[in-house]
Amino acid sequence: MKKILLTLAVGLAVGSSGCSNIERSRDLANPNVPASVTAVQVCSNCHGIDGNSVSPNFPRLAAQQPAYIVEQLTNFRGQHRADPAGFEYMWGLSHHLTDDQIKGLADYFSKQVAQPNAPVDAKLAAAGKEIYEKGLPAKEAPPCIACHGPKGEGLANFPRLADQHQDYMIKQLQVFQRTDERPNTPMTQVAHLLSLEEMKAVTGYLQAFPSDK
Template identity: 35%
Template sequence: MLAAIVIGSFATSARTEDSGGGAIPKAELEAKLSYCKTCHGLSGQGFRGAFPMPRLAGQQPDYLINQLQAFVERRRTNPVMFNVAHVLSPGMEKALAERFQTLNPKPLGGGSKELAGEGQRIYEQGIPSAEVPPCASCHGADAKGAEAFPRLAGQLHDYIISKLTNWSKERGQDKAKPDNSDIMAPIAHNLTQAQIKAVAAYLSDLD
């Protein structure tokens, strides 16, 4: 019942325009949204657990579309998301991404308050001695991203740690098709685990 109420509140028109000039039936869009929320939460806030699911709420549409395509093209490895993404039309990808951007639930947090200050320093100033630039230079002072650079504000603590720790194993897997993930590869590599945890603690509580 709650899912139906939340999903119903997203409906703004009977049909959503497809990027190719067609139209996506309202019921089809709502069904896809419902499916996404099974893992990513009713408000797109993400899910904390043994396998943390990322927050999609407020995310940059260009980034979400790029990542869906990355799963299909095997630039980013995730068997579950490959199965989800490869059946989506370009119009559906765009419609889903734009809808998730409109959501703004409170962040789930989960990071250490004691580490957040160090994480903020790294985010704003970087670590010059380790050739780590300020995160804000790409993701913005408010960590809400822009275009192909993702929003990090409010992202799940454990998810950030997992992605930064395993960056080279999951991202940029097709060297013939480089993308923005290549920018992050040396940065993630140069961060220590303690620094990763600090950055995650800071970002996970940002609204």
């Protein structure tokens, strides 16, 4: 009887330990790890627990469109998105993620509250606002607002850009100009129409997007 009780006690202890570990797990190859755990234990190292990353090397994910996050993680997992930061960081991290984990991560970050980003020069922001809302008619560049929304909130597969890091957005626009690292996107054509100064203006406006809009 004592032997049976001891066996049960050990079994319960192991089971309890496993439950505790999975709630703090960083094992990206384990399909049983909840997406919320992965978000806190892994993704937060670069993107922040609340999705408001500090470093411009890593995009802010707070309040991002869930469909966009799903699309990008799926592209990383399939190694279809090949921009430098993508294959350096995200190919390996996303390799074993299941569809359910990807959807869970998208749900987690989309529900976080976006925080204001650093301000930029007022003249630069004003020039960027003009581009964002009206485009560049002389270059036949469409207004960003048409896809990314009046508040920069994005729509479905079009990402939220409000409060995003200026430096990160400039780098992505330059990636779009190279055409082969983020294929099958309308931004390839749009980015080719923008000069570096125009990129700085519109991304500066978006980084410091007015909170009352």
